[in-house]
Amino acid sequence: MAEYNPQAVEAKWREKWDALGVFNADPDPARPKYYLLEMLPYPSGTLHMGHMRNYTIGDAVARYRRMRGSNVLHPIGWDAFGLPAENAAIKRGTPPRDWTNANIAQMKSVCRRFGFSYDWRREISTCEPEYYRWNQWFFLRMLERGLAYRKRSLVNWCPKCQTVLANEQVVDGCCWQHDDTPVEAKEIEQWFLRITQYADALLEDMVELEGGWPERVLIMQRNWIGKSHGTRLRFPIEGAPAEKPTEKKGAKAHIEVFTTRVDTIFGAAAVILSPAHELLPSLFAGQPNRAKLEEEASRLRARILRGADLATAEKEGFFTGRFATNPFSGEKVPIWVGNFVLAEYGTGAVMAVPAHDQRDFEFAQKYKIPFPVVIQPVEGASLRAEKMKEAFTDYGRLVNSGPYSGLTSAAAIEKMTADAQAKGIGEAQTTYRLKDWGISRQRYWGTPIPVIYCAQCGIVPVPDKDLPVRLPENVLLTGQGQSPLANVPAFVNVKCPKCGGPGRRETDTMDTFIDSSWYFFRYADPHNDRAPFDPALVRYWFPIDQYIGGIEHAILHLIYSRFFCKVMRDLGLVEIREPVRRLFSQGMVLKDGAKMSKSKGNVVGAIDMAEKYGCDTARMYTLFAAPPEKDLEWNEQGIEGCARFLHRLFRLMDRHAPALSGVSARDSQPGKIGAASQKEKVLLRKAHQTLRRVTADFEARWHFNTSVALIMELVNTLHDHEPLDKHARPEVLKQVLELLTLMLAPIAPHLAEELWEMLGHQESLNAGEWPQYSAELAEEEQVEVVIQINGRVRGKICVDAGLPEEELAERAFADPKIEQLLRGARVVKRVVVPDKLVNVVVAQ
RNA sequence: GCGGAAGUGGCGGAACUGGCAGACGCGCAGGACUUAGGAUCCUGUGGCCGCGAGGCCGUGGGGGUUCAACUCCCCCCUUCCGCACCA
Numbered sequence: 001m002a003e004y005n006p007q008a009v010e011a012k013w014r015e016k017w018d019a020l021g022v023f024n025a026d027p028d029p030a031r032p033k034y035y036l037l038e039m040l041p042y043p044s045g046t047l048h049m050g051h052m053r054n055y056t057i058g059d060a061v062a063r064y065r066r067m068r069g070s071n072v073l074h075p076i077g078w079d080a081f082g083l084p085a086e087n088a089a090i091k092r093g094t095p096p097r098d099w100t101n102a103n104i105a106q107m108k109s110v111c112r113r114f115g116f117s118y119d120w121r122r123e124i125s126t127c128e129p130e131y132y133r134w135n136q137w138f139f140l141r142m143l144e145r146g147l148a149y150r151k152r153s154l155v156n157w158c159p160k161c162q163t164v165l166a167n168e169q170v171v172d173g174c175c176w177q178h179d180d181t182p183v184e185a186k187e188i189e190q191w192f193l194r195i196t197q198y199a200d201a202l203l204e205d206m207v208e209l210e211g212g213w214p215e216r217v218l219i220m221q222r223n224w225i226g227k228s229h230g231t232r233l234r235f236p237i238e239g240a241p242a243e244k245p246t247e248k249k250g251a252k253a254h255i256e257v258f259t260t261r262v263d264t265i266f267g268a269a270a271v272i273l274s275p276a277h278e279l280l281p282s283l284f285a286g287q288p289n290r291a292k293l294e295e296e297a298s299r300l301r302a303r304i305l306r307g308a309d310l311a312t313a314e315k316e317g318f319f320t321g322r323f324a325t326n327p328f329s330g331e332k333v334p335i336w337v338g339n340f341v342l343a344e345y346g347t348g349a350v351m352a353v354p355a356h357d358q359r360d361f362e363f364a365q366k367y368k369i370p371f372p373v374v375i376q377p378v379e380g381a382s383l384r385a386e387k388m389k390e391a392f393t394d395y396g397r398l399v400n401s402g403p404y405s406g407l408t409s410a411a412a413i414e415k416m417t418a419d420a421q422a423k424g425i426g427e428a429q430t431t432y433r434l435k436d437w438g439i440s441r442q443r444y445w446g447t448p449i450p451v452i453y454c455a456q457c458g459i460v461p462v463p464d465k466d467l468p469v470r471l472p473e474n475v476l477l478t479g480q481g482q483s484p485l486a487n488v489p490a491f492v493n494v495k496c497p498k499c500g501g502p503g504r505r506e507t508d509t510m511d512t513f514i515d516s517s518w519y520f521f522r523y524a525d526p527h528n529d530r531a532p533f534d535p536a537l538v539r540y541w542f543p544i545d546q547y548i549g550g551i552e553h554a555i556l557h558l559i560y561s562r563f564f565c566k567v568m569r570d571l572g573l574v575e576i577r578e579p580v581r582r583l584f585s586q587g588m589v590l591k592d593g594a595k596m597s598k599s600k601g602n603v604v605g606a607i608d609m610a611e612k613y614g615c616d617t618a619r620m621y622t623l624f625a626a627p628p629e630k631d632l633e634w635n636e637q638g639i640e641g642c643a644r645f646l647h648r649l650f651r652l653m654d655r656h657a658p659a660l661s662g663v664s665a666r667d668s669q670p671g672k673i674g675a676a677s678q679k680e681k682v683l684l685r686k687a688h689q690t691l692r693r694v695t696a697d698f699e700a701r702w703h704f705n706t707s708v709a710l711i712m713e714l715v716n717t718l719h720d721h722e723p724l725d726k727h728a729r730p731e732v733l734k735q736v737l738e739l740l741t742l743m744l745a746p747i748a749p750h751l752a753e754e755l756w757e758m759l760g761h762q763e764s765l766n767a768g769e770w771p772q773y774s775a776e777l778a779e780e781e782q783v784e785v786v787i788q789i790n791g792r793v794r795g796k797i798c799v800d801a802g803l804p805e806e807e808l809a810e811r812a813f814a815d816p817k818i819e820q821l822l823r824g825a826r827v828v829k830r831v832v833v834p835d836k837l838v839n840v841v842v843a844q
Numbered sequence: 845g846c847g848g849a850a851g852u853g854g855c856g857g858a859a860c861u862g863g864c865a866g867a868c869g870c871g872c873a874g875g876a877c878u879u880a881g882g883a884u885c886c887u888g889u890g891g892c893c894g895c896g897a898g899g900c901c902g903u904g905g906g907g908g909u910u911c912a913a914c915u916c917c918c919c920c921c922u923u924c925c926g927c928a929c930c931a
Contacts, residue, residue, distance in 0.1 A: 345930045359931075633856080651884095706867085712868055790911075
């Protein structure tokens, strides 16, 4: 008797698959294409159970799709730029490239070990010039179209990373990589991508994603884009010189505010500016306490960026000494500076209506600003300013609002906005929470930004023919100060491509999210050296049919990727609006309640599981332990059950397969079995029922935990019928064991191949083999029907399936026990559900 | 504060469209085989009462709809996640 040796079986099939190249996919008009993608991993060095789960889910689906006859593109690559490599270099002196490549080699070997069905010919690594030159190429195209621009601005600065962070990379006021380090505000010149230009497209195209993407991801993205409709209004500044129409810059004569509640404007008690507002210097100018005002503003400014305690921080501000005029009421209102007014949203200034906005209310209370009531509730008691404990922020009816008094809020908003426009004091405006994407990073290990600064010509793009701008090797990394590339004269000092004069290269590198924003297009044509890809190949493979990854990328990566796709569409490179048709967010793998990460020291390596139990066992267990969308607390105890199961299955097959290898495939087809005995019917029925439900799991719900459970049940049934060869003809047995093996194939592929071979097959079972269940064989002949009295189970009877209602009821009443219980009772009602139950309702 | 997800045995989880709650697995208990078992096989395993047949209770809590509710409706509690002074 042979013993199941996972290591040997897995090595054998791994090599065969490799030799045959069974997972390589090329365009094929004869078969439906299926592009399945798992999120690009960062090569940290350890392939942990979180990765493992992601790839196991993907691989099960990839294998299933192949068995269903699809031409499956299933690629993988490495998100190889990024800070950890640089930090490792600083700490250990290993060049980032060496560290990264060693990690890739390590993780790749684990992927190969697990037999994930990737087309390795398409492997990419984003730190290779062959890849990142196209990052540069895209940047240049965006620069040409005004989608990339340079701006001096306040940025989020992580003192640990020594670099700028995008808004999306700030979490609870801290760096997304260092949750113990608050982000600092710093003013710096950097490159931005104009993602805001696509805000509406990003929002509107979501209709294409409805149904295919998890609802919560769409909601998160919608909130992130944060579209809101309102009114932009101009409050003239008292004592300011009249604005010259010809003069674009200089002291403006008015303050612009944005509001969604123009109906409350007669209650405006002040105008409040952000501490970073551009008009502050001109407002302070000429005032005796100017120095003090500027000092105050700069103190508040230090904390205007997103911060952990910002939402709860006490409101603070000061009066600028200047006044503005309410354009509707003509009233004079003081101009204040307030820490709660965001510089980067709307116009960076608000009209304060304390009676009808909670923030303004708190500010007004603290600084004794009046709060006139101008909106009254439609129903209920009238509001009186002196009695208010909080702002009344609902819609209502206008009072004390001049000609608008009596209107409802909704009507007033419409009319007042139209009037503002007519009078030239304002207009309707849509604003977004989404901000442009700051992509400059003062780091070494990233894509160089392909720009040269020339004293004569200004910002000069590197010509396409000079791409890639290569990242120099052997750069000294200290982790201090500005971009490490600035210390490499050979890199920095170049001739201006335009005038040939002395130029200086940009020394910042790109945010690594650029790399992952378009990598999936590259998989379609990974070795193209003349273009990022051949549009015809992308046309064949796209859109991605199924993308699988962690929920943590719901915003960052997935919004950037959608943005890139839209830019590419405008460049004429692709035809699609959205790159990903279906998205699946798998749950995290937790250990001790936290996500696995090196810094927390709770990493469970996939390779350890492979060595201890075998890859198939590890795969099966990750699918079995929980439905894939749920978080999974890693617990090694349960894995034993899967190991036991696979050993048991192997022994079962080993007992019976040798006698079956000669049975012809034709004789064991569902339709060719002929009259079956009762025991044969039980086995065939269980097999076909299992197939029906496992197929349904793969097609729709992806609840692979139940698929595994069903397969276990089938094996238990077989076990209960030992000795099988005494109860069933060889062709029946062969059919059942084959179905079992095929169903196992996406989940435990190595063992399935081995079993398939044991059953007498010469060829690998990869292509187009997924069986069709037989409805006839799956059908139950007898069913157990529950008999209830007043909803309580009082008996069970076994009847022929499909027994008509009347007969079923008769049978129920005829049951001796039921008869006895019903004796003397008055039957009020009976409910009969064929094949399920009979409920008799009796009067109490 | 706003938005979302989820609460079922000792544990992971099942129950597809309202129809036997606890599939499957872990763990645990007992037994068989064995020099041995942490291998394998068999039996049992939500709680309470009962020798037993059986009965009662039970899906976070409280109401409701229904012949029938883990599932639908209302209120509340808890946990997790996302956003958060967005005007």
